[in-house]
Amino acid sequence: MEPACDTDDFEAMAREALAGLPPAFRGPAEGVLLRVVDWPEPDMLRELQIEDPIELTGLYDGVPMTQRPRVIMLTFYVIENQSAVERDRPLADAVGHSACNRRRYPSP
Secondary structure, X not given: OOOOOOHHHHHHHHHHHHHOOOHHHHHHHOXXXXXXXXXXXXXXXXXXXXXXXXXXXXXEEEOOOOOOOEEEEEEHHHHHHHHHHOXXXXXXXXXXXXXXOOEEOOOO
16 A cells, blocks of 8 residues: 655644644643654564554653653654544544654653
8 A cells, every 4th residue: 555645744744733732732842853763663662562563653752841852753654554544534633643642751
């Protein structure tokens, strides 16, 4: 199956979704780095105890939102595939949801 968009369009949708967050969330999300990857890394899946990479659409990776640096990682092929399966859910909505889906903070 051919992707509905390329990764540049996908990243633009993600940035638009972040910019469209409610004001209470938009401020803390300012300056968050956005990283689009094709698939999650195997080490990350092991650390999060996820067996099937299709389960991880996105991850907030870093310190609590009040500190820096912060990164939101989105998995292009997973989200794109889910959007194709859930035809009534626009890709931009899936991207926005995934940006807030999971969190991982470094161990102290």
